[in-house]
Amino acid sequence: MSEASTPKERTRARILDEAAKAMREKGADGIGVAALMKRAGLTHGGFYAHFENRDDLVAHAVDRMFQDSDFVLKRHLAGNEAAKGLSELIDYYLSEETWKHTDRGCPLPSLGGEASRMPTAARQRFSDGIHAFRAALAASLAALELPNPESLAASVLAEMVGAMTLARTLDEDAARLALGASRDQLKRRIGLPIDAG
Secondary structure, three states, rough: OOOOOOOOHHHHHHHHHHHHHHHHHHOHHHOHHHHHHHHHOOHHHHHHHHHOOOOHHHHHHHHHHHHHHHHHHHHHHHOOOHHHHHHHHHHHHHHHHHOOOOOOOOOOHHHHHHHHHHHHHHHHHHHHHHHHHHHHHHHHHHHOOOOOOHHHHHHHHHHHHHHHHHOOOHHHHHHHHHHHHHHHHHHHHHHOOOOOO
16 A cells, blocks of 8 residues: 555545556456445545546556556565566566456556556556566666666566466466466576576
């Protein structure tokens, strides 16, 4: 949950947390204002004290989701040696735990396919979030002195998102296999150690 200090900020944060969860689960079109406010334990009428309209909510919910992604990136990449951080990030992103919990984490596997149909402000924030994620990967890949780190980062991000998106269409055994294969192949391509077993 995001930090907030005043009661109004805490209420807004609660709405955004619920909107982010709902969007990951049901897509941007799957959140109605009345249902969202009920989910947050608030009345429908209070919505407009926090957001201009539904499009404004969607844009801020996209920001909220990428805050989660930024937290994950910092947890794994900041303060870690580059190889260790990248390995931990790949393991986390392509884990069974992440696969099971569609209501949290990176919005790209859940919403990437519909981002182009989101309101303009939400699309821009989605694009900004992708750029920030790719830049964090590129910085770590550059620290490993790999050639073309920006291009490699774009490819690594696409593979992680694609692998998780695909895994979420599969049954548990097939998903586990796909995620494990993607983790190993990504690490092999980057030159990271592959876990035994």
